[in-house]
Amino acid sequence: MTGKTHIIGGLVACQAADLFLFSTTSGFSYYAAGVAGALLPDICHTHSKIGRRFSVLSKVVATLFGHRTFTHSLLFLVAVNLVFLAFFPEHVAIQRGILIGMISHYFLDALTVRGIRFFYPADVRVRLTRMRTGGVGETFLLVGLVVCIGYLFVAF
Ligand SMILES: [Zn+2]
Incomplete structure (x- = not known):
């Protein structure tokens, strides 16, 4: 999926988790962490939004893992969540945001033809549909996510 779909998907996931799972009203840091978590997995892609921002790290990760x-x-x-808990245990909202954002990223990428290797290093590809990144299906999905965010904002 493209970066903008991951950003909107991360926000929808954070908003839904905040309303239905945590039953709290989290602030800006939670949602900002959700967006960061939604972009973080693509550090392995040098042309992604986060890959362009951290180009050296992205090249290293892409070279090591693909x-x-x-x-x-x-x-x-x-690993990310354990490191975060070890160094910033008092920032629960940020940790939750990163976790939810990353899960939304995995789910959205699993909808694509390429899928994800969720059980890495095991060579098992998780693929839920055969949607093309940047294709018509993703455009419809993005519109649906924007409608979701509007609905969740207005209805709750
Ligand atoms: Zn990805």
Whole structure:
């Protein structure tokens, strides 16, 4: 999926989790962390939004792991959250935002033809549909996500 779909998807996931899972009203830091978490897995792609911003790190990660492998896995999700809990245990809202954002990223990429290797290093590809990145299906999905964000904002 493209960066803008991940950003909107991360915001929808954070908003839904905030309303239905955590039953809190989190602030800006939670949603900002959600957007960061929604973009973080694509650090393995040098042309992604986050890959362009952190180009050296992105090249290293891309060289070591390739695209949609380690950074799109359960292992990376757990590692990022353990590191965050070890160094910033008092920032629960930010940790939750990153977690929800990353999960939304994994789900959205799993909808694409390429899928993700969620169980990396195991060579198992998780693919829920065969949507093309940047294709018509993604455009419809993006419109749906924008409608969702509007609905969740107005209805709750
Ligand atoms: Zn991705």
